[in-house]
Amino acid sequence: MSIDLINLTNVIISGVLTGLVYGLMALGLSVIFGVARVVNFAHGEIMTIAMYAAVAAFAVLHLDPFVALLPIAASFFVFGYFLQATVIDRFISRPQHSQFILLLALAVIIANGLLIIFGADARHVQLDYLLDSIEVGSLLVDRGKLYAALVACGASASLFAFFYCTRTGTAIRACADNRAGAKVVGLNMKRLYSIAFGIGSSSAATAGCMMILLVDLTPGAGPSYTLLAFVIVIVGGLGSMSGALTGGVLIGVSEAVAGLFITPSAKSMASFALLIVALIFRPRGLVVRRA
Amino acid sequence: MKQRAILLLAGLGAGLLCLPLISNDYVLSVAILFLFFAYTGQAWNILMGFAGQLSLGHSAYLGLGAYVAAATYFHFGIGPWASAWLSITLCAALAGAIGALAFRYGLSGVHFTLLTIAVAEFMRIGFDHFAWLGASGGLFLQVSRRDQIDLLNLRGTPIMFYYVILTLAGGALLLSAWLSHHRTGYYWLAIREDEDAAQALGIHLFRWKLLAMMVSAAMTSLGGVFLAFYYNNLFPEQVFHISRSIEMILGPIIGGIGTLFGPIVGAAVLVLLADGSTEILAAAGWDVPGLKQLIYGITLFVAITFLPQGVWPAIARKLKVSK
Numbered sequence: 001m002s003i004d005l006i007n008l009t010n011v012i013i014s015g016v017l018t019g020l021v022y023g024l025m026a027l028g029l030s031v032i033f034g035v036a037r038v039v040n041f042a043h044g045e046i047m048t049i050a051m052y053a054a055v056a057a058f059a060v061l062h063l064d065p066f067v068a069l070l071p072i073a074a075s076f077f078v079f080g081y082f083l084q085a086t087v088i089d090r091f092i093s094r095p096q097h098s099q100f101i102l103l104l105a106l107a108v109i110i111a112n113g114l115l116i117i118f119g120a121d122a123r124h125v126q127l128d129y130l131l132d133s134i135e136v137g138s139l140l141v142d143r144g145k146l147y148a149a150l151v152a153c154g155a156s157a158s159l160f161a162f163f164y165c166t167r168t169g170t171a172i173r174a175c176a177d178n179r180a181g182a183k184v185v186g187l188n189m190k191r192l193y194s195i196a197f198g199i200g201s202s203s204a205a206t207a208g209c210m211m212i213l214l215v216d217l218t219p220g221a222g223p224s225y226t227l228l229a230f231v232i233v234i235v236g237g238l239g240s241m242s243g244a245l246t247g248g249v250l251i252g253v254s255e256a257v258a259g260l261f262i263t264p265s266a267k268s269m270a271s272f273a274l275l276i277v278a279l280i281f282r283p284r285g286l287v288v289r290r291a
Numbered sequence: 292m293k294q295r296a297i298l299l300l301a302g303l304g305a306g307l308l309c310l311p312l313i314s315n316d317y318v319l320s321v322a323i324l325f326l327f328f329a330y331t332g333q334a335w336n337i338l339m340g341f342a343g344q345l346s347l348g349h350s351a352y353l354g355l356g357a358y359v360a361a362a363t364y365f366h367f368g369i370g371p372w373a374s375a376w377l378s379i380t381l382c383a384a385l386a387g388a389i390g391a392l393a394f395r396y397g398l399s400g401v402h403f404t405l406l407t408i409a410v411a412e413f414m415r416i417g418f419d420h421f422a423w424l425g426a427s428g429g430l431f432l433q434v435s436r437r438d439q440i441d442l443l444n445l446r447g448t449p450i451m452f453y454y455v456i457l458t459l460a461g462g463a464l465l466l467s468a469w470l471s472h473h474r475t476g477y478y479w480l481a482i483r484e485d486e487d488a489a490q491a492l493g494i495h496l497f498r499w500k501l502l503a504m505m506v507s508a509a510m511t512s513l514g515g516v517f518l519a520f521y522y523n524n525l526f527p528e529q530v531f532h533i534s535r536s537i538e539m540i541l542g543p544i545i546g547g548i549g550t551l552f553g554p555i556v557g558a559a560v561l562v563l564l565a566d567g568s569t570e571i572l573a574a575a576g577w578d579v580p581g582l583k584q585l586i587y588g589i590t591l592f593v594a595i596t597f598l599p600q601g602v603w604p605a606i607a608r609k610l611k612v613s614k
Contacts, residue, residue, distance in 0.1 A: 039401045087596070090596075094599065096345075096400055096401070097339070097345040098595055098599055100345060100347075100401070100404060101540070101544060101591065101595050102592065102595050102596065104347070104537060104591070105588050105589075105591035105592035105595060106588075106592065107588075108534070108537060108584060108585075108587060108588030108591065109585060109588035109589060109592060111581075111584075112581035112582070112584040112585040112588060113581075113585060115580060115581035115584075116579055116580075116581045116582060116585065120580065219581070223533050223534075227408065227409075227412060230405055230408075231409075234402075234405065238401075263420070265416070265419065265420070265427075266416060266419075266420050268412075268416060269413060269416045269417060272409045272412050272413040272416070273413065275405070275409045276406065276409050276410065276413065279398060279402055279405060279406045279409065280392050280393070280396050280398070280406070281396070283396070283398060283402045
C-alpha cells in the first residue's frame, strides 16, 4: 500500500472508532425522542456533566474512566429517570415549543453551572496507555480509541438486547410504535417514558466517559455535542436506534476525512452542511424505518 | 380600558424619553441593554409569537446584519445610513431562502428549529474563517470622538445610542401593533393556531410564513447594526453563537409569547434580575463568570414551567388593560 492510502485508512479507522462513541451518544437522544417524544436539547450538556464526573473521579479517586463508567452510568439513569418523572412529564401535553424551551433552559443552567464550579480551563484525563498504538500490519490503531469504541459497542449491544429480549424493553418499543395502543393495553406510560429518559441519559453518560479519553473538555462544549447528536440522528432518522449508530459512524468518518482536507476548526462546517441538506431532502433520515 | 392603556403607554414613553436627563452612564447602559432585548425580542416574537414558527437561529440575522454594516464602514467608510439597507436586504433574502426551502419541503416542529440552528452555526464557523472580516480575531471599528454626535454614521455619546435604540424599540412596537390588527396578523394567528385549518380557509401558508420570516429577520438585522456600532467590536464566536439566539427569545418567553408588550416586560424583568444581581455581586467583589447566564437559565426554566403564558397577561389583568 502506498503511504497516502495507509494514511487514509488510518484516518478512516480512527473515524469509525470515534463514530461508534458518537453513535452511542446519539442513540440516547434517539431513544428519548422515539419513546417519550421529548426533543432533548440538553443532551450534550448532560454528557458534559458525565465527562466532568469522570474527570473528577480521576483527579480525586484516581479512578480510570473505564471503571468510573459503571457508577456514572447508573447514577445518570437515576438522574434521567427523575428528571423526566418530575420536570419534563408535565410538559408532555403542552405545545412542542414550550418543551424545547424547557430543555434549552436546562442546557443553559447546566453549562453555566459547570462553568461556575469547574472554571473555564480545559480538562482532560492523563493515562499512559492512551498514547499507545497497536500495530496491525502497516496500520496504526489508537489504543484509547479502540477501547472506547469497544465499550460503546458493548453498551449499544446491551441496549439492543434490553429492547428486544426483556418485557420492559418490549413495552417501551410498543409505546414508541403506538402510544394509543400501548395505553389501551394498560402500560404505565409515565414510568416507561421515565425509563426511556433514564436510558438516554445513561447512554450519553457512558459516551461521555469514553469521549473524555479522546478530547479536552471545557464547560461550553455542551451545545456542540448536542448539535452533533442532532446531526447524527437526523442523518440516521430521528427515533431509529440502528440509524443512530450508522449515522454516528458516518459522521465520525466524514469528520475525520474532512480534517485531512480542510482546517480542523472548519470541519464541523461540513457536518452542519450535511445537516442542512439532510433536513431539507431527507428529514426522516437516510435509513427509513419500516412500520 | 383602552384609555387606561393609552395613558399607561404615554407615561412609559415619556419616562423613557426623559430618562437620560436624570441618569448616569451606568443606568443608561442598563437601559440600552433593556431596550435592545425589547427590540430583538419584538423581532423574534413576530415569527414565533405571531406565526408560530420556533426559530433558535436568529443570531444568524443579528450577526449578518452586524457584519455587513461594520464591514462597509471598516473597509469603505460608508456609514450605517446606507449600509443598514444592505443589511436588511441581505438578512431578508437569507431568511427568505431558508424559509423557502423549509416551507417548500414542509419542515415543521423540531426539523424547522434545527434548520435555523444549523444555519446560524454554519455561519458562525464560516465567519470564523473569513479573513476579510477579521475571522476569529474579530472586527474592530475605530472609536472616534465619543463626544461628537454623528447620527448618520452612528458615532457618538451613549445618550445618542440610547435614543437610537429607543426609536427602534418604539418603532418595533408600533409595527407589531399594526401588523397584529392587520389582515397579515390575523392570517399569522390562524396559521399559528392550526395550519391545516388555516390552509382549508384558503390562506396561502407558504407565502405568509415566508413573510413572517423575512419581516422578523429584517428587524433583527437592524439590531445587529446597532450592536456593531454600539460595542465597536464583533466576534463570530459571540454574535453568531446560539447563546445569542437564546438571549433574544428570553424576553418574549418571560413576558408572554405572542403579546405586544410581553417582549418589553420580559426584557425589563430579565435585565433587572440578571444584570442587577450580577452588578450587585460584582460591587461586593464577587465576579463569577457564567452567573448572569445561569440566572437567565433559571429564569427561563421557572417562567416556562410555572408561567407558560408569561408575566405580561397576569400584569395586564391587574392593571385592567388588554393584552
